[in-house]
Amino acid sequence: MNVPKNLMYTKTHEWIEFKEDNVALIGITDFAQSELGDIVFVNLPNEGEEFAAGDIVADIESVKAASDMFIPVTGTISAVNGALADQPELINQKPYDTWIIEVSGIEDKVELMTPEEYDKFARAEAK
Amino acid sequence: MDKKTALFDRHVSLGGRMVPFAGFMLPVQYPSGILAEHHAVRSRAGIFDVSHMGEFIISGKDAPANLQVLLTRDIGGKPAGKVLYSPLCNGEGGVVDDILIYVRPENVYLLVVNAANREKDRQWITSHLSGDVCFSDESDTTSQIALQGPESESILSQCCGTLPQKYYSFLENADIAGRRALVSRTGYTGEDGFELYIKNEDAPVIWDALLLAGEGKGLTPCGLGARDTLRMEAALPLYGHEMDEAVLPCEAALGRFVNTEKEHFIGREAILAKQDCARRLIGLKPAGGIAREGAGVFCNGEEAGVVTSGTHSPTLGYPVCMARVMRQYADEAVFSIEARGRMLEAKKTDLPFYKRLK
Numbered sequence: 001m002n003v004p005k006n007l008m009y010t011k012t013h014e015w016i017e018f019k020e021d022n023v024a025l026i027g028i029t030d031f032a033q034s035e036l037g038d039i040v041f042v043n044l045p046n047e048g049e050e051f052a053a054g055d056i057v058a059d060i061e062s063v064k065a066a067s068d069m070f071i072p073v074t075g076t077i078s079a080v081n082g083a084l085a086d087q088p089e090l091i092n093q094k095p096y097d098t099w100i101i102e103v104s105g106i107e108d109k110v111e112l113m114t115p116e117e118y119d120k121f122a123r124a125e126a127k
Numbered sequence: 128m129d130k131k132t133a134l135f136d137r138h139v140s141l142g143g144r145m146v147p148f149a150g151f152m153l154p155v156q157y158p159s160g161i162l163a164e165h166h167a168v169r170s171r172a173g174i175f176d177v178s179h180m181g182e183f184i185i186s187g188k189d190a191p192a193n194l195q196v197l198l199t200r201d202i203g204g205k206p207a208g209k210v211l212y213s214p215l216c217n218g219e220g221g222v223v224d225d226i227l228i229y230v231r232p233e234n235v236y237l238l239v240v241n242a243a244n245r246e247k248d249r250q251w252i253t254s255h256l257s258g259d260v261c262f263s264d265e266s267d268t269t270s271q272i273a274l275q276g277p278e279s280e281s282i283l284s285q286c287c288g289t290l291p292q293k294y295y296s297f298l299e300n301a302d303i304a305g306r307r308a309l310v311s312r313t314g315y316t317g318e319d320g321f322e323l324y325i326k327n328e329d330a331p332v333i334w335d336a337l338l339l340a341g342e343g344k345g346l347t348p349c350g351l352g353a354r355d356t357l358r359m360e361a362a363l364p365l366y367g368h369e370m371d372e373a374v375l376p377c378e379a380a381l382g383r384f385v386n387t388e389k390e391h392f393i394g395r396e397a398i399l400a401k402q403d404c405a406r407r408l409i410g411l412k413p414a415g416g417i418a419r420e421g422a423g424v425f426c427n428g429e430e431a432g433v434v435t436s437g438t439h440s441p442t443l444g445y446p447v448c449m450a451r452v453m454r455q456y457a458d459e460a461v462f463s464i465e466a467r468g469r470m471l472e473a474k475k476t477d478l479p480f481y482k483r484l485k
Contacts, residue, residue, distance in 0.1 A: 037352070038162040040439035041446070043416055043469070059467055061417045063161045063439055064352050066467060092160075 001122060002030040004096050009118035010110060012070045015096065022106040024073060025099035028060065031122040033095045036062040039088045044080040045101065051075065053110045058100060060091070069100065072112060078104035132178035133270045133330040141348050149242035151179040154350035164353035165441040168316050171345030172276035174337055175354055177315075181245035181266040182324065183238040189258030190234045196393060197255060198228065199376060201386040207232040210295040210313055213384055214376045215248070216394030220401060221372040222379065224248050225364065227313065229297055237309070237324070239271075241366045255393070270330035274337060275320030275357075278344045283310070283321055285340040286333075294319070304336035315354065317361025318483055360440050362410065362449060362479035368420060368436045369408060369449060377404040378451060380478065406432065407457035409450055410480055411464065411473040413437070417446045418464040418471060424450045425463045425470075431456040434464060440480055447480045448473070 007015040013032035017025045033039065043059035051057050057071035079102035083090060090098040113121060129147040138145060143154030153176065156164060167173045185194065194202055200213035209230045215223045224244040229237035240248045245266060253262050274283055284290055286303045287310060297311035306329035314320035325333055338346060355365070362380070364370055370379035375398060377385070386392075387399055411418070411434075422434040437448030448464070456462070462473045 037156060038160045040162075041417055043467075059416070061439070063356060063441070064155065066417065066419065 001119060001126075002096070003115045003119045003122070005115050007096065007115065008112040009115065009121075010070065010072045010112060011121065013122070014070060014072055016072055016112065017099070022075070023078070023102065023104045024075075024106060026071065026073075026101050026103060027099045028069060028091060028095060029118070029122065030095045031126070032067075033092050036060065036065065036067055038063050039091045042084045042088050042091070042100065044084065045077050047077050047079060049077045051077070051103075053108050071101070071103065072110045073103055073106045074108040075103040075106040078102045132176055133327040134176045134178065134272075134334055137331060137334055138176065138348075143348070143350060146351070148351055149179050151242065153179060154348075156350040156352045157348050159347060161350070161352035161356060162441050164347055164349040165356050167345055167347035168276040168318055168349060168353065168357055169442055170277070171347070172274060172278035172282055172320075172341060173316075173347050173349035173353065174334070174341065175273040175275065175349050176270075176334075177273050177322070177354075178270040178327075178330065179242035180271050181240040181242055181248065181264070182269045182271075183240065183249065183252065184235065184263045184265055185238060185252070185256075185260060186235040187258075187260040188234060189260045190236055192258065193256050193260050194228065194236060195389065196391060197252060199385040199392055199394065199398075200228075201389045202228060202230065203389075205230050208291075208296050208298070210297055210311055212295075214370075214381055215251070216376065216392070216398070217372055218393060218397060220375045220394040220397035222366070222370040222374055222376060222381075223251050223372060225366055225370065225381070229309070229311070231299065244366060268327055270325050270327050272323045272325065272330065272334060272337065273314055273320065274323070275314045275316040276318050278341070278346065279318075279320045282337065282341045282344055282346055286336050290321070303333050306333055308333065315363055316357035317363065317479065317481055318357075355436075356438050356441055359436050359438050359447065359449070360442055360479065360481035364408075365436060369451070374406075374451070375401060375404050377402075378406040378408065380408040403454070405454055406451050407454055408435070408478070409452055409457055410476045410478040411448050411450055411462060412476050413446050413448060413464050413466065413471040413473040416466050416469060416471045418448045418466045418473065422448075423465040424452055424473070425465070426452070426456045426459050426461075431459075431462060442481050447476070449478070
């Protein structure tokens, strides 16, 4: 299971990379993309939309199922990854290079896990 | 406890992701993924374990007459070696199951039923049999392997001398890798292909022989996920989705499999009385998302029906779905579908979504 050391993680299998104090990139983990299978559609939020930590922020659809993506922080969407409109499979191919949303003005966050904690958590879920 | 098919160990060693389905553990996909498996069947060939399907044998002097009562299809005069698809209806005309009938010599018929309906069908059928007729349920000792896709014929001909030439025909007692098989030219993918009915103990040997013959021909093991996307593109109905006991055949686009000119069959009177069926099955192309089973379908702000099956079409590259709508909306061009809290615009499109070039 691939769990990069430079990111933080959620129990709902998102990763978050803090760029500055209140700006972050968010995507889904290798475990999450592998569980979903071939991703064929991502319903992204609009730039400028505000969300509270724990809200549903996007729909990620694989051939078999639809899955909610939760936002782990309170803030405003400052960018979405436009490449996903034509190439949602990038999430399968490179889950950690493929950020889904950028959030700015971060005020609050859900409890995050370290890479070590997430690795243990995801392995337990995989059983 | 879900049952294992005779090929369970083969799936595990190929890395299949095993899930419970209709009482069996079956692979939903292998590591290659549903899209790759789907494309393999459209362009080359795929191999599926479909041993969950149920197999009944009905035989005896009065077997044909009994089947004429049970089936909406007219099997009169159908020669041995022919396969027929037919709904099985209840007294109200609702679909009890949709099945395949294999006409064998000397009043013997093989019926292939949906796994989830096996117990129900057995009760339904045996409770309606009369006269000189025998029934046996062979499901527990029978395995089924499907080989589907344009390369199927060349792959199977390497292991099997003679093949059935016509679509919806079959040969009994074919020899594959020294084992006996009933070889049927049928399938559930919209491609040319074969379905092999074999004894459980022969299934691993035949599976291995086919995989070996398919090396270099792109033969790919495929799971339930690709089986579903393939059948959906071809608009092949799935019991419990496009139809059930409250749906008439004509409401599931199966009207052509109902021979009302036949003097008597269960459901005939009800079907004749409701000939201009209240609902129709249509194809839709939702924009901006996937509409899945159960999603509400609307037309000009009015509730029009429900999505029966929906997915992303790997061949077409966009979402498609089938929907059962009230008849007055069936010829409308634009609908909206409520999917995951959003309204998606959906244009009507002809069924099937995909048709192979002959």
